[in-house]
Amino acid sequence: MAANSAARLILRELLQTIRASEEGIRADTDIEFLHEYRVAVRRTRSALSQIRRVFPPEQIRYYRQEFGNLGRRTNELRTLDVFLSMELDYRGRLPVDLSDDISPLFELLNLRRSEALAKVVAELESEWYGRFMSEWERFVHQPIGQNHPRNAREPIIKLARKRIRRQYQAILERGALTLHHPDDDLLHALRIECKKLRYLLEFFAELFRPEETIPPLKQLKRLQENLGAVSDLGDQRDYLYSIAEVLDMERAQTRRTLLAIGILIETVDREQQAMRADFAKSFKRFSAPRHQQQFQNMLK
DSSP: OBHHHHHHHHHHHHHHHHHHHHHHHHHTOOTHHHHHHHHHHHHHHHHHHHSTTSSOHHHHHHHHHHHHHHHHHTHHHHHHHHHHHTHHHHHHHSOGGGGGGGHHHHHHHHHHHHHHHHHHHHHHTSHHHHHHHHHHHHHHTOOOOTTOOGGGGSBHHHHHHHHHHHHHHHHHHHHHHHHHOOOHHHHHHHHHHHHHHHHHHHHTGGGSOHHHHHHHHHHHHHHHHHHHHHHHHHHHHHHHHHHHHHSOTTSHHHHHHHHHHHHHHHHHHHHHHHHHHTHHHHHHHHTOHHHHHHHHHHTO
8 A cells, every 4th residue: 555545544544533532522421532532633643743755744734733732722621630530549648637638629620620621622613623624534535646745655564664663763762861861851752752653553553463563562562651650640740739839828728738739749759759760670671682673573
């Protein structure tokens, strides 16, 4: 299959996921609808940038920017969904005599979530969104045009091997640097590179034998779990700080709530430090010679 046709097939499947998730988000029946929507939007954006030189560059720039905007407009709602889903876990981390004092935090989060959901639903029902998605649907069904770049007609297997190999090498190089300077910014950047490789492996899984793709993907997922935990715990800590700053300090109950939030921040921070300390072990396992050989075997 030509790379252009394969890329459009991938994008059409992602579009189906986006469309299938929209009604669930509006109905607010399950937070997984928003999660699936966001993942499909991210993968769409990744496919546009990772499957290179198969579409005109001006179209790539436009669609990547707009799908990036779609993702950002759902950030707050997803953050609140995650926090609220962890309420029992957060209460369990507190001393028994403070577990009820965290209630004002979740009351505030529920209020914010209602507001965030209303914004997202309004976006999905806006004239701009309807026009943009119709435009995108036409794009993913277009045939190869005369002005398409040189990779448009390349066999997709050739392009897939090239992109996977380059992305894997980029992770090895960035990971080696991060081993020496494991700060949050470098760990987050490495996490993004790992996501790109994960998406490539999933996009093109049908081009390779399962026994070739499963072992490398397994190792990648383990590294992603570590990097994801470091990033997510940092986000939780920062969000808890932001909530503490807006609470009314004049009320006695609020002061106990702030104490409970402070304990949660300390707990989350300790967990993040532990996961950051585990990064070296996770990356060394991922980059071990035998695991590198598994990638090389897949890409022969």
